[in-house]
Amino acid sequence: MATALVTGAGRGLGAAFAARLARDGHDLVLLDVEEDAVERVAGAARGLGRTVEVLVADLTDEKDLAAVEQRLGDRERPVDLLVNNAGVQGEGQFVGVDVGRLQAEIDTNITAVMRLTRAALPAMIERRRGAVVNVASFAGYLAGRGDAYAASKSWVLSFTDTVAASLTGTGVRALALCVGQLQVRMRPAPEGASRSGLDPDAVVDKCLADLVRGRTLSVPGWRYRAVVDALELPRRTLRTAARLAGRGR
Template structure:
C-alpha cells in the first residue's frame, strides 16, 4: 500500500540511509525537516531537494548526544503540528569494545540510539494521535539479534526493535504505524566512520541504501513491525532467532576466527 505524508522529520539525514529517506520522500512531495550535526551537508541537500521537487525542506543542525540540542529539537517537534512521519535514523557503530571504552562512546550511543528516538517519538505522537494518522520508523539493525555486533551497538538496536513492537501494540487501532527497520550490511558511510574495513566482507552480503529505504517505505503501509530488507538478511536473522540454530550461532560467535572476521 502506498502512503503519502505531509511532513517528515529525518534524523541522520546528512549521509547514508537518512539522506536516501530524504530523497525518496521528497520525490513523493513530502516536506522535510532534516537533522544531523553537519550543517553544510544538510544545507546542500535541502537546496537540491527544494529545487528538484519543489518541497519545503527545513534543516535543524543538532548533535543528538547533547541534552541541549535534543531538548531544542523536542520543542521543535511539539510545535510542528503537521509532522506525520518521524524517521529515527541517526546512528553510528562503536570503535571500541565496551570494557575498553574510555571515551564515553557507550553513553553517547545510548543517547543517540535510545534516548533521542524515545523522546522524539513521545514528542511527535500527540499531534499524530489527534489526527489519527502518522508513522514512526526506528532504524534498528540485524545486529539487534546478533551476538557478533558489539555489546552496546547490538543492545541499543535491540531496544529499538522491541520499543517499536511494543509501541505498535500500545497504538493498535489509533491510525499510527510503527516500524523497526533492521538492515544488514548497507553501503553508506557507516563503516568508514566506525573504522571498519569493508574489503574483508564478501560483496554478496551488501545492499544499496536506496533499496533498503524503498523496502522500508513500501512496508510502512502494511502490518509488519520488524522489517528486515533482503532475502539474505532475513535468512541470517532467522538463523540467529530460531531456537534450533540459536545455540550454533552462539557457538560460532565464540570462535576466534569468526570473531576476527566480524571485527570483534
C-alpha cells in the first residue's frame, strides 16, 4: 500500500492513472484545476475503498503550486509516487502565440514538473523509496516543428534523465513516459483530429510495468518505441563514452 499523487487527474491520461492506481490498492491525492471532474474520479476510487484526497489547484498559480509542494514534503503523510501528468498544448507556431499562453504552457509543462519533483524527492530519499513519473510526449523528439509544446516536452525528457541519474543509489526512481498520440485528445483537440491512437489504460499499464523494471524511459506502442530506440542509441552511446572518458560534462 502506498500513496500516489497524480496531477491533471480529472480526465484523460491522469484519470486513467488514478483508476489503475486505485485498483492496485494505492491511496490517492488527486489534483486538477477543475473540481467537478476530479471529484468524479475521486468518487470512483473511494468506491473501491481507497482513501482519496482532492487538491483543486491551478499549477500556473504560484500560491497553489506552493501548497502542493508543501503537501508533497509532508513527512506525516508521505507520497510514494508522484505522477506529473498535467500538461497543456498551445496551438500554433511560437512567434504567433500570445505570450501569456506561452507562459502558461511553460508554467504547467516545465515549471510545475520541476518544482513538484524537487519538492517530492527529499522525503522519498529519506525513506529510500518512491518514484516520480513525468509525462513527456513523442513530440519531445519533434521540437523542430516550431511550437513551444514540443520544446517543453523535450525538456521533460532531458530533465527526467538528469533526475534519474542524480538518484542513483538512493532507492528512489524517476521515469519519463514518452506518450504518442492517445485516443483521448488534449483540450482543445486540434481541428479534424482523428480519434485513433493509444489506449490510455494500456499506456498506464506499460508505464507502471517499466517503472517496476527500473527503466527511466517508457515508450508505449511498438511504432513509437522503434523510433525512440533508434534515436536514443547514439545519445546513450555518447553518454557512456563520455562517462568512461571521465568527461561527463
